Amino acid sequence: MSRPPHMLLRNMTTSHCIPEEPAPASPTSVAPSLGYSSSSSVDEPEEPIARPRRASTKLISQNASDVQRLIGEPGTRLIEKCCGGGCCMAATNTDRLNFEKVELPNNDAFKALQLKVGMIPTTLTQLPETPEQTIHILPVKNATSIPSPTDSAISVGEEAKSDSIDFTPHNIQTPPIDTSVHPPNFVQPHPPYAVHSAKIFSARALTKPGAEKRTYHFDLDVTDYPEEMGVDFKVGGAIGVMAPNEPGVVDELMDLLCIPKHIRDRPILLKTGGGHWPTVWGEEKARELITTRRDLLTWCSDIQSYPPTKQLMHLLAEHTTNVNEKKVLDFLCSAEGQNVFCDFRTGPHVTMNQLLHAFPSSKPPLELLLQQLQPLMPRFYSLSNDPHENCVPRAGCARLIEIAVTVHETNNWTGGLRTGVGSGYFERQALKFIEAEEKGEKPDLRIPMFKGLMANPLAREFVADGPMLLIGAGVGVAPFRGFVQRRLKNANCANKVWVLQGVRDSLLDELYTGEWGVHESEVKKVVQSRKHSGKGKYVQDEVRAQADLVWFIINSLDGRVFVCGSSKGMGEGVEEALIDSAMMKGNLSRDEATKFWDLKKEAGQYIAETW
CATH class of the missing domain: 3.40.50.80 (Nucleotide-binding domain of ferredoxin-NADP reductase (FNR) module)
Structure with missing residues (x-):
């Protein structure tokens, strides 16, 4: 396998430590070496001892309602460790309920959810309460005075009011950021540290075509990483990466929410009522800042990694125009539908886009949806080299750190495969780099990363x-x-x-x-x-x-x-x-x-x- 010149140089630095051939065993040596064991053959296992046949069994229950009828405790609270998301609510006695047949959505996205919805009770109980709205998206006055939509992260003074804010250019507190490749500066891992844009020095595939999982190697140039940003890189340590959601997935989500294309990158005033969001681990406080709808969905909200909660399903139910879709969504949120909801959360992986495809008449407002989505968290990757010895000639010494990333894939409802947020982002960057190099170009591709928070x-x-x-x-x-x-x-x-x-x-x-x-x-x-x-x-x-x-x-x-x-x-x-x-x-x-x-x-x- 051919390797870049910088890799050959680093390997040469380890040659003085190549262990010599082991000496013959002596009575004073107790240290064993790697023993011989064939990796190409294994002793055939013994024939399993035939077990006596067990008595036949009869299925007497297959869900919580059946169990309740057996034990006679209709108010029993079922604690299901696996389900989460508010599904472990008090079960009801379904014997006293009236049911109706509801026409289910007839689309591939809904069928892929594998919901076991039969007859639905006409009366549902313990529906989630509608939470107080804490996120507001407001128009920006004098939007033409904002230098660029990529200048997202302009903080607004605490004393300013939304009806009297001066949005002239002199209020900009940070240099412009191209948020198509780097997160806004309010996406901080941990104050006062910021996310650093590390240039990809090289990228290559570690696995061959035909491997079950694809793995890529990256050399990241951290020569210019600010010294004031925490502890040094060390062997076995890890870096955090603020990976964005895939641009095509973000556009599809905005299409499903019917957000007009001409306002997706327009500056907006974001007001929050408290908490960390849209930072990662920032202070818990109310915020007012200038950003765009695209930036919030790209860098701040996880739209594919977490199973849906009852609060999210309730939000979809509140903003659907189809009566039957609303009945199904309300049923999933209710005490009567808790068994189906638990199976739903622990079943096939579900993304936000799939939910909106499955219930096409549901169009929740973006600010309410952002309130229900989990924050987009950094992904951590262990270093695969000794960072103290990794230097290549380039105007002195370019310091590199190395990582390996295996692409994580799950089945998608469309019939293909969906990659994870972090590994999918790395693969897209690797393929861009490899393609550019094959054309003889020197691409300027970067990874938004930080150090100093998590040590392996x-x-x-x-x-x-x-x-x-x-x-x-x-x-x-x-x-x-x-x-x-x-x-x-x-x-x-x-x-x-x-x-x-x-x-x-x-x-x-x-x-x-x-x-x-x-x-x-x-x-x-x-x-x-x-x-x-x-x-x-x-x-x-x-x-x-x-x-x-x-x-x-x-x-x-x-x-x-x-x-x-x-x-x-x-x-x-x-x-x-x-x-x-x-x-x-x-x-x-x-x-x-x-x-x-x-x-x-x-x-x-x-x-x-x-x-």
Whole structure:
């Protein structure tokens, strides 16, 4: 694989720490090495012991109403941990209700919601109350005196009144911002820090075509990052990224709300009654500022990540003109419809646009909708390099930080796939950069990011000098690359580090192959779950195969075991494998082995960063 010149230069800086070939085993050496274990074949499991057939069962209930009829407690309050959003309300006795057949919306968006709506009660109870309006969008007087719609974030003095504000250019407190590429300056992560526009130095795909998940690598130039903005970048640390909603999705939402195109970028006066919004973690206070409708939907409100609440459904019901749509929406908000609503929230992923397509006659005012939407929060990404050693020649030294981003996708109601807010934004930027480079152009593409707020737990525990075992799968191995680079430059490389990396197919999705700055075969073991020949296995299987190494490291002075990746599947499997290793090598019972790792976690020797 060809690599940019700056990458070759950084790899050369690690060459002095390439570990020598291991010496023959001696009686005084107790440190094991990565043991041999075949990743291409696994012992065939024994035939499962046939279990006796259980007695046949009969379904006597399938929802809360059935249970109520059985136990005879119509007022029982059902606490459903999974549903949230106000769905756990007191259930009613449906035996006394009158029902009617309601014609359901006949469109693909509604069908994709998979709502199990049958007969609807004619009388509904416990509908949400209409909240007091706290967000107001007002016209700006003398709008022609505003320099540009991209000058959003002009604060208005506390003493000024909306009917007497002077909006002449001399009131501008900040330089112009192009909000098509960078958030308004009121979108602050944490005062007094601001979001920095980091230029993309390079971007490339880490995975090959055909990989189940696409992963991209980014070099971000932070040479000009303001020194006064908090702590320094460090190995294993993370940066926050203020990723915007996709422009096409924002335009579609404004189309669905019937917002005329000629006013979408027109300056407006936004007044809030209190709270943080539209900042991220700003002070809780009332605000008056100049912005645009597009900026609020692009940078401030999450329109796709959170399941709908009853308050949001009630808002749609209040502003629908179709009688049947209103009955369905009211039913979802009521106590009588709580079971359907819980299934709705925990069912297929739903975006704001899909809801408006599903109930096409609902056109809530933008300010009321903004009041119900969750704020658009930053996404955090771990550094995949040692930022203290990353310098490339460019008018002295250009300082780079590196991250890897895997694109998160879910099924969309239109039949395609929908990407996550953050990963989708990174992929769009990567594809623009790669396309421009192929044309021989040098694109000026940027990432709105900040530091100083969130430190990866792995970084806090990296200060020790003992042996380390790094276990990860997928993009979870990205921060390990920086750990290896740093470890092999310190303490004369005396302290070893080992990596167990799980991949689906090493030919398609093994990240950073050949880019660790060391003889990878000596420190890294790659485990494939999908082999071209033979049977693959998972990284937790390799943990069991390397039980000697696990036991040596965790019982060494300042020994550390790090786990990073998805909690579902990999994280849970690795934890079970670690328990099995302790049982085998420490002659412990399962309860004792579980307690052993709990104590190691409390001592900071076992660190799991999973999501």
